[in-house]
Amino acid sequence: MTIRAFSIDGDGTHSQDVPAFAAAIKEAAADLVLVPGNSRVRRSMAAAALRAGAAVDTGIVDVAVEGDMATVRRWVYRQRILAAFSRVARPWVVVTDPALFDEICAKLGVKPETPKLDLAADTHSWMNGRQSAVAGGESTIRPDAKMLFVAGAGWTKKQADGALHLGEAAAAITGFLARSGASLGSSKSLVDMPEAAEAFKFMSHMNQIGQTGSTPRHAKGLATCCHGEEPHVVGWRFIGERRAVNLDANCGWAQGKADVLYVADAFAVMAKVNELLG
Amino acid sequence: MGKPLNIIVCGSLVPDPLQTLEPVTTPQGPGLKNEQMLPSVLDPWAACALYEAAALAKARAGSKVTLVSVGPKAKLQQLMMTVAQKAPFQLVAVNAPAGGFTDAMETAAALAKAIKSTPGLDISTALLFGGCASASRDAGVTLQFVAEMLGISEMFNAVDSIKLEEDDSFTVLERVEGGQYLSSTCKGLPAAIGWATGSLPEPPNNPQTGMMNMRGIMPALMKAPAVDIGTGGISYVSVEVPAARRDTVVKKDMSVDAIAAEIVEWMKG
Ligand SMILES: Cc1cc2nc3c(=O)[nH]c(=O)nc-3n(C[C@H](O)[C@H](O)[C@H](O)COP(=O)(O)OP(=O)(O)OC[C@H]3O[C@@H](n4cnc5c(N)ncnc54)[C@H](O)[C@@H]3O)c2cc1C
Numbered sequence: 130m131t132i133r134a135f136s137i138d139g140d141g142t143h144s145q146d147v148p149a150f151a152a153a154i155k156e157a158a159a160d161l162v163l164v165p166g167n168s169r170v171r172r173s174m175a176a177a178a179l180r181a182g183a184a185v186d187t188g189i190v191d192v193a194v195e196g197d198m199a200t201v202r203r204w205v206y207r208q209r210i211l212a213a214f215s216r217v218a219r220p221w222v223v224v225t226d227p228a229l230f231d232e233i234c235a236k237l238g239v240k241p242e243t244p245k246l247d248l249a250a251d252t253h254s255w256m257n258g259r260q261s262a263v264a265g266g267e268s269t270i271r272p273d274a275k276m277l278f279v280a281g282a283g284w285t286k287k288q289a290d291g292a293l294h295l296g297e298a299a300a301a302i303t304g305f306l307a308r309s310g311a312s313l314g315s316s317k318s319l320v321d322m323p324e325a326a327e328a329f330k331f332m333s334h335m336n337q338i339g340q341t342g343s344t345p346r347h348a349k350g351l352a353t354c355c356h357g358e359e360p361h362v363v364g365w366r367f368i369g370e371r372r373a374v375n376l377d378a379n380c381g382w383a384q385g386k387a388d389v390l391y392v393a394d395a396f397a398v399m400a401k402v403n404e405l406l407g
Numbered sequence: 408m409g410k411p412l413n414i415i416v417c418g419s420l421v422p423d424p425l426q427t428l429e430p431v432t433t434p435q436g437p438g439l440k441n442e443q444m445l446p447s448v449l450d451p452w453a454a455c456a457l458y459e460a461a462a463l464a465k466a467r468a469g470s471k472v473t474l475v476s477v478g479p480k481a482k483l484q485q486l487m488m489t490v491a492q493k494a495p496f497q498l499v500a501v502n503a504p505a506g507g508f509t510d511a512m513e514t515a516a517a518l519a520k521a522i523k524s525t526p527g528l529d530i531s532t533a534l535l536f537g538g539c540a541s542a543s544r545d546a547g548v549t550l551q552f553v554a555e556m557l558g559i560s561e562m563f564n565a566v567d568s569i570k571l572e573e574d575d576s577f578t579v580l581e582r583v584e585g586g587q588y589l590s591s592t593c594k595g596l597p598a599a600i601g602w603a604t605g606s607l608p609e610p611p612n613n614p615q616t617g618m619m620n621m622r623g624i625m626p627a628l629m630k631a632p633a634v635d636i637g638t639g640g641i642s643y644v645s646v647e648v649p650a651a652r653r654d655t656v657v658k659k660d661m662s663v664d665a666i667a668a669e670i671v672e673w674m675k676g
Contacts, residue, residue, distance in 0.1 A: 184640060205544055212437065214642055259583060259590075272584065321608065
């Protein structure tokens with residue numbers, strides 16, 4: 130079986146990348162073509178594979194090859210069910226989870242190459258460039274951070290004194306991010322809230338973890354003021370150690386979703402954590 | 408004001424995310440236990456696409472939104488009871504299996520065929536919408552296949568915002584790596600857009616809109632052609648729910664200082 134791996138990065142328009150990727154697939158003349166599923170690849174590789182007459186699968190987390198047979202693994206139903214399958218169709222474009230591309234290539238003994246892409250096709254679009262999702266600020270999403278810090282809707286709820294503490298919440302969250310270097314995640318309820326959009330300008334829908342959010346990879350995760358409902362926790366599939374701080378001893382995290390649940394006031398706990406981190 | 412818009416939204420149903428999903432083997436390949444009974448919702452990112460379409464259509468008189476759904480007819484009908492109340496649209500339905508194990512290419516072919524055979528859907532001036540990925544297959548390929556099959560060469564993926572000008576040129580923000588957006592501008596239509604969350608809240612139920620929609624939806628469901636969509640060229644080797652349950656230690660009576668110290672210690676370890 131011939132396997133080629135292509136490193137593709139940067140940005141590209143669909144109308145130019147599709148013919149370029151399709152030509153690269155054809156020229157590769159391989160049984161399997163491995164590519165990392167970054168945003169550029171996700172935008173155009175499926176259409177390119179169709180144009181090149183290739184089969185394509187995305188979100189692949191493992192590839193095993195035995196003779197002429199290749200078996201891949203991917204999650205379906207948003208990280209709930211893990212499926213292993215094979216195809217006889219060739220060429221087969223295997224779009225991997227971008228975080229696992231190097232590992233999969235190494236396992237198969239394939240050295241990634243940078244394909245020559247002919248980007249001369251007619252296009253009606255042009256790129257204006259990348260920008261932070263946080264208006265005027267630095268991104269709070271740090272894919273390479275060791276730790277994920279999740280803020281839930283509890284930060285915007287009336288607390289024991291019957292009052293809202295949005296300023297204090299914002300200070301606790303940003304204070305922790307600055308001291309720990311953690312990546313900020315959020316529940317859907319929090320980013321959907323108009324009052325949070327106003328008070329927590331450092332986050333947006335891009336921070337949302339879960340079913341309709343992201344599924345990041347970090348060694349550790351700490352959830353605060355977040356209930357730990359299933360549509361949120363499916364986004365924690367690739368978080369190693371998990372801890373949560375919640376006032377409710379029966380919240381979702383207690384139901385086998387975290388390693389440790391601290392039943393406590395996250396306002397008080399995070400203020401103290403920030404103090405200790407200095 | 409610009410010309411009326413023709414927005415085609417591809418979207419179907421997925422199991423309610425609060426349900427427990429258990430894989431089973433069926434004669435057609437892998438499936439879900441009690442799949443027919445599981446309550447379903449409109450695929451969340453496709454739902455965002457529908458709401459964005461409705462907002463764009465509202466801003467241009469005479470515009471039309473068409474929801475094209477491939478799914479089991481009976482379940483689609485049930486789903487439409489709520490979805491029809493969200494925004495005005497016409498439904499084009501295809502009666503076929505929909506789920507995490509059905510083939511994306513076959514699904515896309517059924518969608519493209521349904522779009523092509525619907526009178527009045529002029530693809531050359533259309534905005535083709537859908538979710539950037541489904542909550543079932545979660546492959547993010549179906550809309551791209553449909554665009555390619557319809558000959559639409561401009562496509563944007565994981566879009567959170569569109570700014571449409573009167574001459575139909577538009578600028579979008581696509582989600583890219585590291586919490587950033589890629590801003591791109593397109594000269595005009597047709598174009599395909601795979602939506603992420605967008606910027607609109609879920610519209611409240613409007614029974615009047617629901618009643619208006621249902622007049623067209625019921626006949627659309629009645630005449631939905633049946634299509635046999637299977638697992639395509641895939642041979643499943645295994646389908647499993649890996650154990651995700653942890654032995655949670657619930658710490659109830661610790662002081663704030665002790666908890667904070669323990670968290671800091673854990674972070675450093
Ligand atoms: C189709 C669909 C898709 C969805 N997708 C997602 C998704 O992608 N991501 C997602 O997150 N959700 C998603 N949801 C929503 C999900 O079901 C929950 O509603 C949501 O995650 C709840 O957010 P939360 O835990 O922040 O808020 P809440 O449920 O309101 O919980 C707030 C928590 O804060 C705690 N709290 C309050 N004050 C304090 C304090 N001082 N100290 C400590 N704890 C405190 C409370 O005890 C409570 O547990 C989806 C739902 C549907 C139907």
